[in-house]
Amino acid sequence: MRYQLVIFDFDGTLADSFPFFVEVLNGLARRHGFREVTEAEVPALRRSSTRDVMRQLQFPLWKLPLVARHFKALMNESLHRVPVFPDMAVLIRELAHKPDIRLALVSSNARENVKAVLGDELVQVFHDVDCGASILGKAPRLRRLLKKHGVSSAQALYIGDQSADAEAAADAGMDFGAVAWGYASIESFPSSLTRHVFHQARDIHHALRWPA
Structure with missing residues (x-):
């Protein structure tokens, strides 16, 4: 993997x-x-x-x-009024059972909001939940996670829904996967910074080289 x-x-x-x-x-x-x-x-x-x-x-x-x-x-x-995407909740639960993958979350939203929307069960799946980043300043948070987990940038993937997420991943030297169901449409992502495009949650399985 x-x-x-x-x-x-x-x-x-x-x-x-x-x-x-x-x-x-x-x-x-x-x-x-x-x-x-x-x-x-x-x-x-x-x-x-x-x-x-x-x-x-x-x-x-x-x-x-x-x-x-x-x-x-x-x-x-x-x-x-802010639900979790059901297919993404399923994906996160499935990934939680893969011992060779660690999950983390980096968000500009408040920790209180993130925890309330995801619920205790999903929050506990993540090894790290890093909240309060600037929308245009997530790269330092991504680099900090690489260092904390002792993972090279080539072994990390950031999945997001805006071009600012793609820029942050590039600044941190890691691959980026763009989701098609978020704030921005796929056309807004610079192709040079986008390694993967996910049209549905199960597409993420292929990027992780794990058959759905």
């Missing part, structure tokens, strides 16, 4: 939080002074990179920590 450490993103990868994000986005825009979005614009934004979305919304980088904190607080009040 090639990968020894498999690291998952949370929002849009394990948790189906995009509908909630779209619902609260314009409220965040009015509160924090960036451009509101019409429903018709959402598909095009999903085809854009993370940084391009911020530019299109006239969203300065310095506002990111404050807006992210507000979004996490709103989610915390509506956790019952």
Whole structure:
């Protein structure tokens, strides 16, 4: 088996939080002074990179920590509306029984939200749950996990749903797998940084060289 450490993103990868994000986005825009979005614009934004979305919304980088904190607080009040993708829950449980794979999670969301959405059973499957990273600053968290687990970057895979995740994996020197069911559509991922494309959860089995 090639990968020894498999690291998952949370929002849009394990948790189906995009509908909630779209619902609260314009409220965040009015509160924090960036451009509101019409429903018709959402598909095009999903085809854009993370940084391009911020530019299109006239969203300065310095506002990111404050807006992210507000979004996490709103989610915390509506956790019952953010489910885990059922097929991903099944996959995580199956991987938990593979002794030669360690699972980790790196997310920009709050630990409290991650634990509440996943539930105790799934959270305990992960060897590490690293939360609170900046959306554009996950690479140091990924490198820290490599060092902690004594795994080379060639033996690690990061699975996420935004171009910023692909950039973080590249900065950490590890392979990246893009999921097709998250915040961004597959067209938004730079092909040069994307080793795998997962159209459904069971596609991840093939990347891990483990037959479903």
